[in-house]
Amino acid sequence: MNFSEKLEAVVKEKNSCLILGLDPNPDKFPAQFSKDAKGAQEFCEAILEATHDLICGVKIQMAYFEVFGSAGIKAVENLLKIAKEKNLITIVDGKRNDIGSTAEAYAKAYLEDGPLGCDSITVNPLLGTDGMQPFIDKCEKNDRGLFVLVRTSNPSSQEFQGGKAEISLRIAEKIEEWNITTQSPQNQFSSVGAVIGATVPEKMLGFFREEMPHAWFLCPGVGAQGGSLEEVLNVRRNGIGVLIPVSRSVLYASNGKDFCDAARKEMQKMFDLQKT
């Protein structure tokens, strides 16, 4: 099975399009966790344990681990291992990007069976097709996936992505060109997905779905940032094709001793709202 087929299988089996976003911010840890790489790993493990049956995957936000240097990256290696043992889809959110042999090295780092090997990564497409190709090639070869930034969820996103320039639209067109599918009739979606902020206007979500009928949409920004869950769910195709990362609202639902219960309660609420 290629990445999109694996993803479809897990989403259907779990009846969940929810992705647990691991963004461990030491300032917000419950008191029992140390404010270092060890604390970050243990905190993430506890939240993962409390919510894993309600989610289809985890998204590891590299920045929060790079803060701790090599010890933080060791924590990423451990968390990837734990997530795989729970049959969760793994997404490394590093927004990596480069050209030529450097892009090849990033693809090798994340889309092979090395210490940081995972199912899929987020990538920034600014450098164009020849910066993307090494990632796409590795996905085709090793059945891995990509989520390409199309329109991010932040207020300045239109500055370079939108406006007259319409870079988002040009990236969307490319994502359909970069399509990775198999001949299987079940394989409706491509292994090259798109990151689209849930905060964009509803019409724009629909527009991007028309432009990219084969892309899984990873839609951050539901909840804290103001994105609407309902609007995102509306751009599913045949009940799938959308992934919703849930991060801070679950991780920091409580910083008391009940943080696991609070995290689960919050994730359960999201689960009930999205289940089909």
Next chain:
Amino acid sequence: MNFSEKLEAVVKEKNSCLILGLDPNPDKFPAQFSKDAKGAQEFCEAILEATHDLICGVKIQMAYFEVFGSAGIKAVENLLKIAKEKNLITIVDGKRNDIGSTAEAYAKAYLEDGPLGCDSITVNPLLGTDGMQPFIDKCEKNDRGLFVLVRTSNPSSQEFQGGKAEISLRIAEKIEEWNITTQSPQNQFSSVGAVIGATVPEKMLGFFREEMPHAWFLCPGVGAQGGSLEEVLNVRRNGIGVLIPVSRSVLYASNGKDFCDAARKEMQKMFDLQKT
């Protein structure tokens, strides 16, 4: 001194605008080095030892170290320490990018005194000003620097950066707005620099210099990729303001036992061509 003042001092003292690019590709290592993180570190150390008096700084290409996971990141920590002991300017080339608290975490990882703390990093600006601001704030506070992708050296660079959309131009305008200088009369340049491929047409280099009179230009692509050293040197202002990474032509000048001599000879050739 802020970052641009430190950079100016080192460039003038060494009479060199050359940056040693550390892109350790195990397939090209001389036989005595193991094809792992340890080998990568030792190989980079040997090249650094052979060339450090001819360069003003080092640029560490993160992708080649991320391949080895946490062990590779440990090698980065060690190489940063060695480069600092030699009073070289350190650039971590990771093209990091994100928004809000995640961008803050990347800034904290690289632009503070943590395990991966360095003088400056490369950043991808696609996410816009609010994705850039946490990096800029950290540079102002801690006297660090940025090199923002404006126009990369690869064939597809015009796909999203150029053409009708002119994203490169809009980024260039922003870089002048994001200006970080001090009141010192010597401080002609900003700590927010630009990455511009040496492969762009000569007129475009001159155009970007007019648009960004205060930006240090980091210009990869001289040599192997076909960029002209002379054309890049022409966009210096008062003899400075340009940094030239030299990577593969030096690292892999020979893969025999004479690799250090060959690397030095190649760097010396570049040094002689650029000295004022």
